[in-house]
Amino acid sequence: MGCVHGRPSPAPTPARPPPQPKPEQAPPQEAAGPDKGEQPVPAPAAAAAAAVTEKPARRERRSRSSRSVAEARLGGSFVNRARGEQVAAGWPAWLSAVAGEAIDGWTPRRADSFEKIDKIGQGTYSNVYKARDTLSGKIVALKKVRFDNLEPESVRFMAREILILRRLDHPSVIKIDGLVTSRMSCSLYLVFEYMEHDLAGLVASPDIKFTEPQVKCYMNQLLSGLEHCHDRGVLHRDIKGSNLLLDNNGMLKIADFGLASFFDPSRKQPMTSRVVTLWYRPPELLLGATDYGVGVDLWSAGCILAELLAGRPIMPGRTEVEQLHKIFKLCGSPTEEYWKKSKLPHATIFKPQQPYKRRITDTFKDFPQSALRLIETLLAIDPADRLTASSALQSDFFTTEPYACEPSSLPKYPPSKEMDAKRRDEEARRSRAAGGRANGDGTNKARSRDRPRGVPAPDANAELQINIDKRRLVSHANAKSKSEKFPPPHQDGAVGFPLGSSNQMDPLYEPADPTSFSTMFAHEKSSVPTWSGPLVNPSAVGNQKRKHKSSRSSKQPATARAR
Numbered sequence: 001m002g003c004v005h006g007r008p009s010p011a012p013t014p015a016r017p018p019p020q021p022k023p024e025q026a027p028p029q030e031a032a033g034p035d036k037g038e039q040p041v042p043a044p045a046a047a048a049a050a051a052v053t054e055k056p057a058r059r060e061r062r063s064r065s066s067r068s069v070a071e072a073r074l075g076g077s078f079v080n081r082a083r084g085e086q087v088a089a090g091w092p093a094w095l096s097a098v099a100g101e102a103i104d105g106w107t108p109r110r111a112d113s114f115e116k117i118d119k120i121g122q123g124t125y126s127n128v129y130k131a132r133d134t135l136s137g138k139i140v141a142l143k144k145v146r147f148d149n150l151e152p153e154s155v156r157f158m159a160r161e162i163l164i165l166r167r168l169d170h171p172s173v174i175k176i177d178g179l180v181t182s183r184m185s186c187s188l189y190l191v192f193e194y195m196e197h198d199l200a201g202l203v204a205s206p207d208i209k210f211t212e213p214q215v216k217c218y219m220n221q222l223l224s225g226l227e228h229c230h231d232r233g234v235l236h237r238d239i240k241g242s243n244l245l246l247d248n249n250g251m252l253k254i255a256d257f258g259l260a261s262f263f264d265p266s267r268k269q270p271m272t273s274r275v276v277t278l279w280y281r282p283p284e285l286l287l288g289a290t291d292y293g294v295g296v297d298l299w300s301a302g303c304i305l306a307e308l309l310a311g312r313p314i315m316p317g318r319t320e321v322e323q324l325h326k327i328f329k330l331c332g333s334p335t336e337e338y339w340k341k342s343k344l345p346h347a348t349i350f351k352p353q354q355p356y357k358r359r360i361t362d363t364f365k366d367f368p369q370s371a372l373r374l375i376e377t378l379l380a381i382d383p384a385d386r387l388t389a390s391s392a393l394q395s396d397f398f399t400t401e402p403y404a405c406e407p408s409s410l411p412k413y414p415p416s417k418e419m420d421a422k423r424r425d426e427e428a429r430r431s432r433a434a435g436g437r438a439n440g441d442g443t444n445k446a447r448s449r450d451r452p453r454g455v456p457a458p459d460a461n462a463e464l465q466i467n468i469d470k471r472r473l474v475s476h477a478n479a480k481s482k483s484e485k486f487p488p489p490h491q492d493g494a495v496g497f498p499l500g501s502s503n504q505m506d507p508l509y510e511p512a513d514p515t516s517f518s519t520m521f522a523h524e525k526s527s528v529p530t531w532s533g534p535l536v537n538p539s540a541v542g543n544q545k546r547k548h549k550s551s552r553s554s555k556q557p558a559t560a561r562a563r
């Protein structure tokens, strides 16, 4: 760990949603790279420096501009003084230079005041540890964020995450308690309150089946947290089970704001469509929308609600093409009116020749009626028809019996993080291998029975793995920032369907696998589904399977990050 540490002063909480710091990227297919344009936080020092050195080109402008140049100079010296103070307070200069606003008013924590207990999570860009704060005795989570050679853009993206976290203050949103950093090292620890579980882990656990009041309790907290984020001008853009953390008192908290962004509905700015983990990604993003809003988080919330009732993820696509296919088969394809009005970039490629019918009610016929009605409105294809978090909280799902239970009345579960599910999986595999060797033949028989239910086949994460592999390649080559590391959309889109084939949707296609969601969805945990997909190159899947072995959890694919 590093050598410095600190405790924050109260975070500023502006009454109005903060403006988006900078325009996000232009539509990916028009931009030079998929994620280049998305700017995290402004670099005040750089902006001020630019303003100071800028000379008015024309004489007549000189007097007008001299005032602003003087102001910029003052601003510049203010920024420099603030930076000096931050460095004097123990912050490393590289952090203060790029993320001054994010650490404003905080003092760094000393690393040696924490005792690491265990590694509890792993994300695409971080490792998460359980640790003891030796000053307070509290158990905390330390999220260690890796930087690539202190590339300022990566640091700014992390700064955006911290700024967003500091602007939020709600019982259903994770709280950041401080930062641990080092003048010497290239990493930073974010200190969070410790949460025992995540929802993905609980859903994957074969012994846990939620009752309706419990589902209402979780959904009530999720939607209240989202309502707060949206009221404060924040889109989360990565709502999924593993980002919904739970403590032993039944409190749910939305976590991982690494993909979150400020937005201002009155000032339209293009945003990247390469956000939200695939299974929870709404159709407008898959169709390339760059002008979107709170509806993206509400779609993901609808997927979570159905997942809690079904006991497994409802649309586990392996590729973007397959994901869209699954969405159309369950939710119907967009209406003619929507295709025309939305003018979505990928509409011509993905518009099916024959429309698909909506089948949510047929598919989930065992779900409670009020839950079905809420799912119907959250999983509306047109985001304009989706409920907001506030209106979802008023729906009869919450206002009719059986009511949501109290969080404190929820059962106390054994450790059940996504990572624990992965560990269980690994242990079962090892003991099968050992038993197989001892018995000579037992290994294969046990396999399908022992795998936690609802866990997708390993290649479900193939698209992520390919992105990560590509990212690593580029990273090794030029150590560029994260947002430049993902393949351009045309390459990414190519993942998952055979080269030369048409990726036009075929409404007549029915997957060979009868357990895919196009069949009736039983309101119970079923055995591990096999995954079907019309548009996948089998040889590519073979490679992906092999690659996946070294990747993180097989449970849910992570987002191809557009940081």
Ligand SMILES: Nc1ncnc2c1ncn2[C@@H]1O[C@H](COP(=O)(O)OP(=O)(O)OP(=O)(O)O)[C@@H](O)[C@H]1O
Residues within 6 Å of the ligand: 120, 121, 122, 123, 124, 125, 126, 127, 128, 141, 143, 174, 192, 193, 194, 195, 196, 198, 238, 242, 243, 245, 255, 256, 257, 258, 417, 418, 419, 558, 559
């Ligand atoms: N406050 C916390 N308390 C306990 N566990 C946590 C906490 N924060 C994160 N974790 C665990 O660590 C995992 C990874 O954390 P997080 O999602 O913030 O990292 P990430 O790098 O952004 O991940 P991803 O690539 O999945 O988006 C979570 O799924 C969770 O299991």
